[in-house]
Amino acid sequence: MNRRVSKEAKKLLEQNDLNFYCRETINEHPKPLRVMWEWLKSNADHLSIQDVWSEFTSFPMVTITKIENE
Numbered sequence: 891m892n893r894r895v896s897k898e899a900k901k902l903l904e905q906n907d908l909n910f911y912c913r914e915t916i917n918e919h920p921k922p923l924r925v926m927w928e929w930l931k932s933n934a935d936h937l938s939i940q941d942v943w944s945e946f947t948s949f950p951m952v953t954i955t956k957i958e959n960e
Contacts, residue, residue, distance in 0.1 A: 895953040921949035
């Protein structure tokens with residue numbers, strides 16, 4: 891479902907089955923989820939649903955190979 895994948899991750903999916911692909915890739919977040927969670931908790935009393943959605947869509951997840959992650 892992730893539309894943002896590296897070129898190497900895309901090649902891996904095209905050349906292998908889904909189980910292998912899932913074992914050999916990771917989902918990388920430009921802004922760590924831990925940081926986003928802390929922001930959410932710290933500001934929860936005045937955030938709108940749109941604020942939260944904007945935060946998550948501003949830092950989309952990218953699928954990369956484990957080798958690329960090294």
